[in-house]
Amino acid sequence: MNPETDPSAPVLALSDLVVEYATRHGRLRSLDEATLSVAPGQIVALVGESGSGKSTLGMAAGRLLASNALHVGGRLSLAGRPVYGSGAVDGEPLRALRRDVLGFVFQNPVTALDPTMRIRRQMELACRGRREDRHERPVAELLQEIGLSDVSRVLRSYPHELSGGMAQRVGIAMALRRRPRLLIADEPTAAVDATLREQILRLLVSRCREVGCALLLLTHDLHAVAQHTEQIAVMYGGRVIEHGPTAEVLDHPSHPYTRALVAALPGAEKPGQRLEAIRGIPPVLHTACPGCAFAPRCPDALPECRSTRPVYAAVGGRKLTCHLHTGGTASRSAASARNGADRDPADDADRDHHGQGRRTAT
Amino acid sequence: MPFHGDLLSRVSLVVLLGLLAVAVLGPWLPLGDPAAVNVGPRLAAPSGEWWTGTDSLGRSVLPRLVEGIRTTFLLAGVAVMGTVALGVALGMLAAYYRGPIAELIIRGADVLFAFPSLLLAILLVAITGPGAPGAVISIVLICSPLMVRVVRAASLSVVGRDFVVAARVGGAGPVRILLVHVLPNVAGTAVVQATYALSVGMLIESGLSFLGLGLQPPNASLGSLVHEGAVYLPIAPWLVLIPGALLALAIMAVNLVGDGLRDALDVRGVEVRR
Numbered sequence: 001m002n003p004e005t006d007p008s009a010p011v012l013a014l015s016d017l018v019v020e021y022a023t024r025h026g027r028l029r030s031l032d033e034a035t036l037s038v039a040p041g042q043i044v045a046l047v048g049e050s051g052s053g054k055s056t057l058g059m060a061a062g063r064l065l066a067s068n069a070l071h072v073g074g075r076l077s078l079a080g081r082p083v084y085g086s087g088a089v090d091g092e093p094l095r096a097l098r099r100d101v102l103g104f105v106f107q108n109p110v111t112a113l114d115p116t117m118r119i120r121r122q123m124e125l126a127c128r129g130r131r132e133d134r135h136e137r138p139v140a141e142l143l144q145e146i147g148l149s150d151v152s153r154v155l156r157s158y159p160h161e162l163s164g165g166m167a168q169r170v171g172i173a174m175a176l177r178r179r180p181r182l183l184i185a186d187e188p189t190a191a192v193d194a195t196l197r198e199q200i201l202r203l204l205v206s207r208c209r210e211v212g213c214a215l216l217l218l219t220h221d222l223h224a225v226a227q228h229t230e231q232i233a234v235m236y237g238g239r240v241i242e243h244g245p246t247a248e249v250l251d252h253p254s255h256p257y258t259r260a261l262v263a264a265l266p267g268a269e270k271p272g273q274r275l276e277a278i279r280g281i282p283p284v285l286h287t288a289c290p291g292c293a294f295a296p297r298c299p300d301a302l303p304e305c306r307s308t309r310p311v312y313a314a315v316g317g318r319k320l321t322c323h324l325h326t327g328g329t330a331s332r333s334a335a336s337a338r339n340g341a342d343r344d345p346a347d348d349a350d351r352d353h354h355g356q357g358r359r360t361a362t
Numbered sequence: 363m364p365f366h367g368d369l370l371s372r373v374s375l376v377v378l379l380g381l382l383a384v385a386v387l388g389p390w391l392p393l394g395d396p397a398a399v400n401v402g403p404r405l406a407a408p409s410g411e412w413w414t415g416t417d418s419l420g421r422s423v424l425p426r427l428v429e430g431i432r433t434t435f436l437l438a439g440v441a442v443m444g445t446v447a448l449g450v451a452l453g454m455l456a457a458y459y460r461g462p463i464a465e466l467i468i469r470g471a472d473v474l475f476a477f478p479s480l481l482l483a484i485l486l487v488a489i490t491g492p493g494a495p496g497a498v499i500s501i502v503l504i505c506s507p508l509m510v511r512v513v514r515a516a517s518l519s520v521v522g523r524d525f526v527v528a529a530r531v532g533g534a535g536p537v538r539i540l541l542v543h544v545l546p547n548v549a550g551t552a553v554v555q556a557t558y559a560l561s562v563g564m565l566i567e568s569g570l571s572f573l574g575l576g577l578q579p580p581n582a583s584l585g586s587l588v589h590e591g592a593v594y595l596p597i598a599p600w601l602v603l604i605p606g607a608l609l610a611l612a613i614m615a616v617n618l619v620g621d622g623l624r625d626a627l628d629v630r631g632v633e634v635r636r
Contacts, residue, residue, distance in 0.1 A: 062531055066522075067460050099533025104524075112524040116546035122525075125542065126532055171528075178532065 006080030011101065011182040011214045012038040012061055017074035017084060018288075019056055019065065029285035030056040032238035032293070033074060035312045035319075038231075040181060043205055043215045045225040045246065047261070048235030049282050054218045057235070058184045060084065061216075062102045063094060078102065079181055103180035103213070105204065107187040109167035113159035119170055120155040126174040139177075146173045146203060165196040172204055179211055186218045197221075201228055222265050226250050234258050237283045237293025244318025254315070255322045256298045292323060300324060371622025378615040381608075385435045388428040396425035397580040405598045415600045417590060423601065426582045430605055431612070433583040437494055437576075438563035441501030445559050448502060449509025450552050454540050456510065457517030468514070471507035479504045479562070480569050487575045497576045501566050505559040512555045516548040550627040557620030561613045568609055584609045 019031040030053045038044050048054050059065045060076060063083050075085030079101045082088045089097055106112035114122055123139040143151045146169045159167055168188060175183055188204060189197040205228045208215040217229060225232055225246060232250065233243040234257065242255040253259040263276040280297035283289065288309075292298070295305040305323050312321045384391075394401060399419040406416040414423040456467040474482070483500035490496035520526065521544060529539055570576035571585030579586065584605045591601025 059527075064527055064530060095533045095535065098531050102531050104528055104531050106524040106528070108524065112528055114525045114543055114547070116549075125529070174528070 007040070009077070009080030010037045011040050011042075011079050012036070012076075012216065014057070014060075014076045015074055017057075017060065017076050018072040019053075019060055020070050020072050021066070022068045022070060027070075027286055029072075029287060029289075030069075030238055031060070031074075032285055032289055033309075033312075034235070034238060034240055036233055036240050036243065038182065038214050038216055041209075041212050041214050042231060043208065043217070043229045044231040044233060045217045045219060045229040046233050046235060047219060047222065047225060049220075051282055051284070052235040053238040054235055055186055056238075058104075058186050058216065058218050061182070061184055062098050062104070099178065101181045103175035103178065103183040105168075105171055105175050105183060105185040105188045108191045109164055109171045110159055110162075110191075112171050113167060115159055117158070118155070119157055119159070119162075123155075123170070123174055123177065126177050142173045142177060143170070146170075146207065147199075164192050165200060168192055168200055169203065172200075172207060176207055176211060176213065180213055182214045182216065183208055184216045184218070187220070188217070189219075189221070189224070197224070205229075222250065222261065234261070237289055238285060239293065239321055240312065240319070241294070241321045242318065243320075249318060254318070254320055254325050255294075256300050256324065257294045260297075292321070368622070368625075371618050371625075374615040374618035375622070377611065378619055381431055381612050381615065382435065384428055385432040388425075388432045391425075391428060393425040393428060394422050396421070396429040396582060398422075405594060405601075407598070408600055414604050415598065417598075417601060418594060423587075423604070426587060427584075427605060427608065430582045430584040430587050431608065433571075433577055433581065434564050434567055434585070434609070434612070437497050437567045437583070438501060438560055441498045441563045441567075442505070442556050442560045444498065444502040445505040445509050445563075446552060446556050449506045449555075450513050450545070450548070452506070453510045453513025454517045454544055454548070456514045457521055458536060458540060458544070464514075467510060471510045474503055475507040475511075479566060483566050483570055484573070484575065487570060492570075492575045492578060494577055497567050497570050500570065501559075501563040504566060505562055509552070509555050509559060513548055513552055516551040517544050520544050520547045554620055554624045554627060557616055557623060561616040561620070564609070564613055564616070584612075 014034055014036045016033040016035055017031050018029070018033055021028045021030055032053075034053060034057060036046075036057070046054050046057065056065065056069070060069075061078060061083070071084050076083045077085075078097055081093075081097055083094070083097070113119070117125075120139060123142070140151050140155065143154060148154055148166060148169055154162065154166065154170065162170065168191075172188075183204075185204060189200050192200055201224050204217075205215065207213075215229075217225070219225060229246050231243065232246040233240050234249075234255065235241065236257050242249060242253070242258045249258065250262060253262050257278075260276065260278045264278060266275055278297060283293045283296075285293070291304070291306040291308055292301075292310050295301045298305065302323055308323070310321045310323045310326070312319055313326060314320075315325045399421055401422055402412055402416045402420055404416060404418055404420045406412050408415045412422060412424075414427060416422055417426070452467050452471075456464040477485075482504055483497075486500040486503060487496040490499055521539075526539060526543055529543055534542075567576055567583060568585030568588070571583040572589045574586070574589065576585060577583050579590075587605035588602050588609075591598065591605070595602055
């Protein structure tokens with residue numbers, strides 16, 4: 001392990017990270033002051049629509065963003081070592097930090113493996129450069145652990161000879177081979193056959209728990225999130241807008257966007273009942289959003305939501321970026337006055353009430 | 363033309379291997395000394411005794427043709443190796459390091475690309491002086507720009523792929539990524555491109571020799587044989603036609619083998635055929 005990393009520090013900590021992409025049509029802001037913290041060994045889901053900045057956040061963790069990405073502001077640290085912001089590591093120390101702390105599991109397992117190399121050689125390469133190399137167990141054992149039966153055939157195979165599910169298992173084994181402290185999995189089951197998704201995800205989470213590795217799971221799949229993760233962070237418009245214990249957040253979502261996401265989730269509806277789509281389209285930011293990015297689509301938006309940026313603050317055991325839940329009294333009473341209902345995050349009936357209201361309006 | 367491409371490239375491969383065998387074994391074939399003069403009558407037409415006739419100095423043309431094939435393949439082959447080494451290295455670098463290094467490489471390639479190839483070759487030989495080194499350098503500089511572009515394009519699609527990101531997460535440095543991950547993935551493309559470079563190289567070498575800027579007499583190449591025979595075209599046309607036809611045959615064979623290789627190495631093509 002890298003002696004300079006701090007074992008007690010969060011494995012991943014972002015504060016107000018701003019990342020923009022320089023494109024032919026000007027700047028695109030992908031992360032707009034995103035703040036997030038992942039403790040060692042924690043299983044965290046990062047959910048949000050396409051374009052909300054999840055993948056940018058994942059790649060930024062290893063400073064692996066595309067060459068047209070620009071770090072505009074804020075800080076990111078990995079196991080206590082700064083990756084973006086003042087004193088950021090670079091060159092050989094950055095490579096050593098990635099090697100010791102990070103692992104990646106990709107969406108498409110087949111492109112995550114080098115098509116010109118047999119699996120055995122890829123797995124051997126995956127852990128080169130570690131000092132404890134010689135004490136590593138043979139690759140065959142690692143493959144058995146992740147539930148592959150025909151190990152010797154897999155080791156002799158080229159990636160295109162494996163099924164998607166097998167390739168993803170190999171990808172997980174490779175990512176965990178170096179015993180990283182943080183594994184970032186970007187929709188690891190999206191390209192896998194539907195019947196295998198649950199298996200692969202269970203494998204991923206259980207392997208992470210066994211080796212004590214934190215997992216940041218980037219996904220759309222709220223059902224999977226509910227079953228497998230301890231914490232959930234919801235992203236919208238390049239910011240983390242709600243972060244808390246998974247069960248609590250999904251049962252009693254506070255942020256209007258989280259509430260809308262949960263309402264759009266199939267599963268609990270009665271026959272004949274329509275699922276709620278979120279109206280409007282996600283924002284495309286070119287610069288800092290003047291207010292809350294969700295305000296134009298938010299059913300409960302206050303006047304200040306469009307003009308003042310909400311701050312990321314602790315509210316009752318979770319973190320929220322919302323004017324309706326500042327923990328203070330002013331905006332809460334304003335919201336109550338406007339909606340004629342108390343906006344307590346635990347108030348489930350309130351959510352239902354709004355759901356009904358919108359449903360009849362549609 | 364996939365329906366008869368296979369047969370055509372197979373025949374071409376046989377022709378190419380035959381010519382290569384002649385080129386390699388040439389000095390040991392019992393054909394006589396290619397430089398010996400007055401071994402027969404002057405400007406004799408092809409006959410049972412002199413299969414491909416004799417030239418104005420009474421030299422037998424057959425050993426000279428064999429030597430010509432040998433020279434043309436040798437010079438073009440050496441130049442192609444240089445082209446591959448230079449083009450693959452620069453192409454991968456230009457793909458991996460975007461920014462000033464890449465710009466420099468790409469613009470440099472564009473400048474060379476802008477010259478008509480034979481004009482550039484003549485210019486370079488004017489600097490280096492006539493002879494084999496000048497011809498080889500010319501071919502390398504003429505063929506490299508295309509090689510750089512093709513390899514760079516192939517590498518760009520590789521360096522963005524997930525397994526390269528995975529290697530970087532694993533702490534791999536640029537050297538390891540380029541040699542272990544990118545090179546094997548662009549090797550097929552580079553090989554196919556090299557066959558085209560070989561045919562262009564043969565053409566340039568012959569062109570330079572025809573102009574008297576390649577290998578110097580009494581050494582023969584296919585181009586210099588055409589040049590020597592050109593004066594006698596009305597009375598001894600075989601002196602031009604035979605080396606000319608051999609050159610055309612060799613270049614065509616190289617190109618068709620290249621096409622066959624391209625089809626064989628194109629993974630997507632294979633899947634479609636299944």
